[in-house]
Amino acid sequence: DIQMTQSPSSLSASVGDRVTITCRASQAISNSLAWFQHKPGKAPKPLIYAASTLQSGVPSKFSGSGSGTDFTLTISSLQPEDVATYYCQQYNNYPLTFGGGTKVEIK
C-alpha cells in the first residue's frame, strides 16, 4: 500500500499569510494526487486533482504542485473561511490512501 505523509499535522497562521502544506508518497505516484478541504459537519470539498489542476469553482488562491513522491498545497492569502482540515489523497493505485490531514487555524 502507498503511505501518504502530510506535514505539518496542524498550523496556525495570520490572515493574509501564505500557507504551505506538504504531502509525501511512499512510492512514486506520477501526478495522481488530489487535495480536499474538510470542515466539520460538511462533506469534504475537492480542491485540486492531478496534483495541480483546480477543480471547477475553486478560487485561484489555492494551488498545487509536485510529481512523483513530493507534493504541496499552497494557500496564497489565508482567510477566515479557509479554516479547515486539508487532506491529500493518492489515486494511482488501490487501495486509495489519504494523508493524515493538516488542521489549519487562524492565529
Place this chain on the structure above:
Amino acid sequence: EVQLLESGGGLVQPGGSLRLSCAASGFTFTSYPMNWVRQAPGKGLEWVSTITGSGVSTYYADSVKGRFTISSDKSKNTLYLQMNSLRAEDTAIYYCAKRALLDSWGQGTLVTVSS
C-alpha cells in the same frame, strides 16, 4: 449538476448488519467508478471500497474485507454498501464519492455501532 445522496445509516449493535445506499444523479452512473469513504469520530478520512462503472471489479480496504460488500444497481443509479459483522470501530460518517479522484461527494450518513 452531480448529486449524491446517502441513506441507511443508524444505530446498530456489534455483530449486526446495515445497508447503505447512495442515490446518484446528474451524470452517467455507469461511466465512473464509485467509492465509499468514511470518517470515524476524531479521525481522518479512510477509503473503504470501490466498484468500477461496469460493476465487474470491486476493491476493499483490509479493515472491511470479508465483512462489507459494495454493489450498484444501474437501473436505479444507486450505489450500495452491505455491512455485516459490524464492530465498534466501524462507527463513522460514510460518504459516497465519484471517481478515483473523488471529485464529487455526498453529505454522508452516520453509522453508530454500539450496544
